[in-house]
Amino acid sequence: MKKIVLVLGSVTALLLGCSTDNQPSQPNIVENLPVGVKLVEQHSGLGEGKVSIPYSKYQLSNGLTVILHEDKSDPLVHVDVTYHVGSAREEIGKSGFAHFFEHMMFQGSKNVADDEHFKIITEAGGDMNGTTNSDRTNYYETVPANQLEKVLWLEADRMGFMLDTVTQEKFEIQRETVKNERGQSYDNQPYGLRTERNGETLYPPGHPYSWSTIGYVEDLDRVTVEDLKAFFKRWYGPNNAVLTIGGDINKQQTLAWVQKYFGSIPAGPEVDPAPKVPVTLESDRYVTIEDQVYLPLIQLTFPTVYVRHPDEAPLDVLSDILGGGKTSLFYKNLVKDNHAVQAVVSHPCRELSCEFQLIALANPAKSTKLAELQQRIEESLLEFESRGVNADDLARTKAGIESSTIFGLQSVSGKVSTLAANETFDGQPDMVDYDLQRYGNVTAEDVMRVYRKYIKDKAKVVLSIVPVGQASLAAKSQNFELPERKIVTDTVHEKVLAPEITDNFDRSKMPKAGPNPNVKVPEYTRTEFDNGINMLTHSTDETPTVTLLLSLEGGPLLDPIEKAGLASFTAQMMNESTLQMSNEQVANQLALLGSEISFGASGRYTQIRVNALVHNLEKTLSLLEMKLFEPAFLQEDFDRIKQNLAQQLQQQLKNPSVLAARATDILMYGENNRLSLPDSGNLATLNNIQLEDVKSFYKKYYTPTKANLVIVGDIEQNQLKKDIQFLTKWRGNDYQIPAYKPFPEYSEGKLYLVDKPDSAQSVVRVVERALPYDATGKHFKSKLMNYPLGGMFNSRINLNLREDKGYTYGASSQFIGGKTLGRFQASADVKQANTGDSIAEILNEIKTFSEHGMSESELASMRSAYSQSEALSYETPSSKANFLNHLLAYGLEREYRDRQGEIIENVTLAELNEIARDLLEIKHMQVIVVADAQKVKPQLSELGREIVEIQVPQ
Structure with a gap:
């Protein structure tokens, strides 16, 4: 159930209050608390x-x-x-401050x-980030x-x-970075x-949710560095913060460190709870956006309640019934009948109010008129009203909650985020069971009641997004104009002073790390079956879940070039009806x-992924057997998928990043190779695919x-062998993966x-063919070499373009x-006015690195x-499954990680710099730019490269 996963947010990443013997875990009580720390609550699970x-809650003075x-x-920890404070705490005219300060931090x-924050965490083998939404800002490692x-x-x-280090120069750089992000x-x-x-x-003007978190450019341009400092001083005090730490910790030592480093920071101004401010509308508001899109979109939005309001849960259930996947009314009435390429219903909730959203992407093959699509949406609501709620509706909801909750048990970061969010908004870290209970108690009568109260005949916002110049496609003429923004805000002119803090230790000295943890590569059992299947299994009882990944080598590489997309199309058909059940029944x-079963084809493989709870594994595998061996391949399913794919491919051509990727593949591999086309093919090749082609591909290539x-999870080997007998008894003929045709050769680098x-x-992309993957050879060493050039946040390319010049939100390089096959690629989305400058800087950084290392x-x-970083590599079942799949894909043994460790420790500067000289030659690199040609050509002409204008085939 999609909304439950998203909006419970915190409910999707939990920990059973049980140890492996199903007894409640008992958090260790810290007997001698540091001075200034008091125990608020000891929660041992339910x-x-x-x-x-389970958690322990404390408070500093x-x-x-x-x-x-x-x-x-x-052996890892997660700190949040x-x-x-989020954008809802901002003033009119000072939008984007919370997000701006996320950058400044x-x-x-x-x-x-x-x-240095990024550099320190990266060198520590960790990862980190920060996020801002309307209601809170968090930083985590x-x-x-x-x-x-x-x-x-x-x-x-x-x-x-922080305050004394916020300079005008930093302020200006990050202001440009935020603009680039927008x-x-x-x-x-x-x-x-x-x-x-x-x-x-x-929302009415001035409502905390009436502007976006990113803010308006004119507000960012208006404010001063002192405005920003004042915002920080108002909201970023310890009394408005929750510090959550989870993982392999010693509580006594952790609390001592917390008191040492945080205890002397003075409290900020008192923060009162924000009032709940749901809204109502007196009449429907129609608005239209003309955008660079191919598929018209309609969104109906009804205002509802606020997060954890008693009516939130039944509204979520209602959204799932109406638009939650192939069992929903929206799928039946809009997608299956080809009126929409995609149709969803959701009920996103925030601290102060929620929105009930109904969204559909029109299928132009049926109609581009959004008024017709709105009519079908409203007819679906009437059908629901007449049909009511059936038993499966509620059962699906509860099963979805159970599954998403337990699958959320798999990472420490998820559990920490849950505790932090619940404490921030409700003052009670563990609300997991409370949330499960309130969803479990929803009745059919509750769902019908909230439908009548919030949706039926209620006023709404109807947003139409149509191609530029085609406003006539909108659901109705716009009847609502955004009111003029009245900016009544004071600019802070006086200098904002940092608080005085006195410590009894030297904060300038960074603490040293403790002994490196002992990281264990996952143990596994290897089995080779006589039908050709190679299997690796890993047993773990951390959560009662099982993840299965079946990979059939070849995938899109097996497509005839004139029918590129056939492998992907076949996989999509495998997600449809079977001989025993309809699509909706499955x-x-x-x-x-x-449970989840999904077929897909990308890169070099067709993959089937299964996620299930242990107690439902046998039934889930029975469904997998049926889907794998008894696809119906119905003409009606084929026609619908083909039509939807055609519309999606048209829409993708409006995305500049997609255009860049397609241009790159054509230049790297040439138009005569399957590799030059996307996994899904293009419009021309899609048109060549017929149902018989799908049946033939399945018969020929769906073999073991x-x-x-x-397979990773809470498994027992003998039982597992019985459960997968249908796979081990599977038989089929072998096949060959076609060889590549010659790739184009370039005597010099050009600009395409x-x-x-x-736009x-x-x-911008800078590309060149490079080495294929190897675990311990030159390709592996090339990735080590690239680390300071473009492989981390503090890389030369990113610091230059983002931090020094303010040209981009982010720039990187990598050896793929x-x-x-292999490729070197440097990439960035840059300011239009600095396109030429950005390319020059990227090429200069690569050239300098190649020459000097x-x-x-x-x-x-x-x-x-x-x-x-290896401590973070195998935490979840999914990460373990990916590791084992990597071993099989490249024929590796687990010991290869030890060999990589030896190379990292012993590789010399001279060896890596020699690889840089060998692999980073800018005169052989091609530059690809997707932009408004008329506006950027004068800049590009100054780069000294031949400019070749190309078109990406449809």
Whole structure:
């Protein structure tokens, strides 16, 4: 059930309050608390049969709430600092501040140099980020357990010692970075302004949700650095924060560190709870966006309640019945009948209010008129009203909740995020069982009641997104104009002073890490069956789940070039009807089990993925057997999929990143190779595919002769052998994967320009063919070599284009290696006005690196990052399954990781720099630009490269 997974948010990442013997776990009580720390609550779980997260809750004298959760299953820790401030706390005219400061928090503090936060965490073998939404901002790190003190030192330094380091220069750079992010994620993306315009229309001026989190460019241009500092001082105090730490921790030591680094930071101003402010509309509001899209979109939005309101749960169930997958009324009435390429219903909820959203992408083969689509949506609502709620509707909901909850048990980060969010918004970290109960108690009468109360005949926002110049396709003429923004806000002119903090230790000294943890590569059992299947299994009882991944080698590489997309099309048909059950019946059975079975084809493989709870595994595998061996291949399913694919391919051509990827493949591999076309093919090749082609592909290539099988979870080997007998008895003929035709050769690097008129940004790629994958050879070493060039946040390319120049939201480079092919690629989405400058900087960074190589300090940084990151590699069943699948795909043994470790430790600077000279030759690299050609050509002509304008085939 999609909405449950998303909106419970916190409910999807939990921990059973049970150990392996099903007894409640007992958090260790810290007997001698550090001075200034008090125990608020000790939560040991809710006992047998209940789902909960054990934790201990403390508070410092400055108001900082601290939550600790022990999980010794992996040698890592996850730290989350959540501040109860998002865009909803901003003033009119100062939108985007919360998100802006998320960026500023990575720009150094009193004892941490500019951009060093990323570098320190990366060298510690960890990963990190920050996120902002309307209601909160959080910063988080996952690191090996021996790095915990260092993370706490870092987070405390930017909480208490940030203001004095916020300079005008940093402010200006990050202001440009935020603008670039808006351009990349909103203005230059099809449908990118949908959420912002919907909020502007639904909420009255001044409502906390009437502007988007990213903010308006004019507001970002208006404010000063002192405005930003004042915002930080108002909201970023310890009394408005929750520090949550989970993983392999020692509570006594952890609390001592927390008090040491956070205890002396003074509390900020008192923060009152934000009032709940749901809205109502007096009449329907119709608005239209003309956008760079091919498929018209309609969205109906009804205002409802707020998160954890008593009516939230039945509204979520209603959204699932109406638009939750193939069992829904929307699928039956819009998608299956080809009136829509996609149709969904959701009920996203936030702290202050919720929205009931009904969305459909029109299928132009039927009609582009959104008024007709709106009519079908409203007819579906009337059908629901007449039909009511049946037993399977509620059963599917409850099974979906159970499944998503238990699958969410698999990562420490998920559990920590759950505790942090629940504490921030409700003051009660473990609300898992409460949430499960309120959804489990929803009745059919509840669902019908909320439908009548919030949806039936109620006023709504109707948003139409149509191609530029085709406003006539909108559902109705626009009857609502956004009111003029009245900016009444004061600019802060006086200098905002940082608080005075006194410590009895030297904060300028970064704590040293403890001993490196002992990381164990997953143990596995290898079995080779006489039908050709190679299987690796790993048993773990951390959660009662099973993940199965079946890979058939070949995939899209087996397509005839004139019918490119056939493997992908066949996989989609495998997700449809069987000889025994209709498409909808199969979907219903899977939903009742809380299981997933999906077929897909990409890259070099056709893959079948199964996720199931242990107690439903046998029934799920029975459904897999039916789907794998008894596909119906109905003409009506084929026609619908083909029509939808055609519309999706048309829409993709509006996406500049897709155009860049397609242009890259054509240049790298030539038009005569299957590799030059996307996995799904293009419009011309799709048109050549017939149902008989699908049947033939299935018969010829769905065989076990080149199959790899990975199973990870709470499994018992003897029972497993019985459960998968249908796979081990499977028989089929072998087949050959076609050889590649010759690739194009280039005597010199050129600049290839794909014209996309009215683009808000430019997409830049610098590419060259490179080495295929190897585990311990030159390709592996090329990835080590690339680390300081473009392989991390603090890389030369990213620091130059993002942090120094403000040209982009992010820039990177990488060596991508597959089984037989490889590629070097540097990429960035950049400001249109600086397209030429950005290309020049990227090429110069590559050239300088090729000529002079990395430094000793960069080598040390790479060694530290790679050698310690293994602690994070095998935490979840999914990550374990991916590792085992990697072994099978490349014929590796688990010991290859030991050999990689030896190479990382012993590779010399001279060897890596020689690889840089060999593989990074800019005169052989091709530059690809997707942009408004008329606007960027004058810049590009100054680069000294021949400019070739190309078109991406439809």
